[in-house]
Amino acid sequence: MNVRGAVVDLDGTVLRGETLLPGAAAAVAALRERLDRVLFLTNNPTIPPREYAVRLRELGVDTTADDVLTSTAATVAYLHENHADERAFPIAESAIVDQLRDADVPLTDDPDAAEVVVAGYHREFHYRDLQAALDALGGETAFVGTDRDTTIPTEDGRSPGSGAIIRAVAGVTDREPDAVLGKPSATTARLAADRIGVPSDECVLVGDRLDTDIAMGERTGMTTVLVRTGVSGDADLADSDVQPDYVRDSLADVPALLD
Structure with missing residues (x-):
């Protein structure tokens, strides 16, 4: 595999809940030794990059906020580019609302005053x-979702994710979102490419979900590796049109692909 950069998912690939997956820290270190850049890319919208960096450092993975791109960061970028100065009505928990506010997204708690949900x-x-x-x-109110993950991997199994909320809103309003950020959206792919500074065809993407991680890598021309430590397993592979270039048991097995 001839690559210079790696885009690595976090939840289900490096972490499960608050726990570092076995071999993940050594694998990240090995990737950094071999490559120009490693970027963590997550559809978890609740944790800001700086907090992810602190959490990873505490678990033994040396990380800065610039090494982490989240779905909320991508959502903020999308809002600034497409709905600048428009009042946003959030249907999301406080951890996401706080990030929108910190990024100077105008917020309203009045649904009738919303220009974007x-x-x-x-x-x-x-x-x-x-x-x-x-x-x-x-009317003209826009509808934006942070990410499409309907479930998320936790230490106790799967739990409902952002996609479940977005689908509920879409169902009751009989309307699909104008944009859903996070992986595999084009906005997130562009932001990741800008951040990592390596052409997509010289990157490997490692993740645990076919419909987000592997789909984004496939669309952008990255080499893709599905790991079995998260959401998608062999049964999903058999039923999916999205197919990774490699399947490995965990992130710990990925550095050997570069040898």
């Missing part, structure tokens, strides 16, 4: 949020 991960999602979506998403 931003839906994402929300563990306290309620019937009243569906009513707010109905009230907000009329």
Whole structure:
């Protein structure tokens, strides 16, 4: 494999919940020894890059905020580019709302004043949020989702993700989102390419999901590696049109592909 950069998923590939997956720290170190750049790319919208960097350093993976690109960061970039100065009504939990506010996205708590609705991960999602979506998403109001992951891997198994919330809003309003960020969106792919500074055909993408990780790598011409430590398994491979270039048990097995 002739590559100069690696795009590596976090949840399900490097981490499961708060736990570092076996061999992940050594694998990241080995990739960094062989490549020009390693970028972590996650569809988890709740943790800002600086907090991810702190968490990874505490687990033994030397990381800076610039090494991490999240779906909320991609959502912020999309909003600034396409809905600058428009009032956003978030249907998402406070960890996402705080990041939008910190990034100077204008926010409103009045559905009738919304110019764009931003839906994402929300563990306290309620019937009243569906009513707010109905009230907000009329006329010219835009509809944006943070990421399409319907489930996320945790230490206790799978839990509902942002995609579940976005689908609920789409269902009640009978309307598909204008954009869903995170992997495999074109905006996120562009941001990742800009950050890593290596042409896509000279990158390897490592992740645990066919529909987001591997799909993005396939669309952008990256070499793709599916690891079996997260969401997608062999049964999913048999039923999917999206196929990785390699399948390995874990991230620990990936550096050997570069030899």
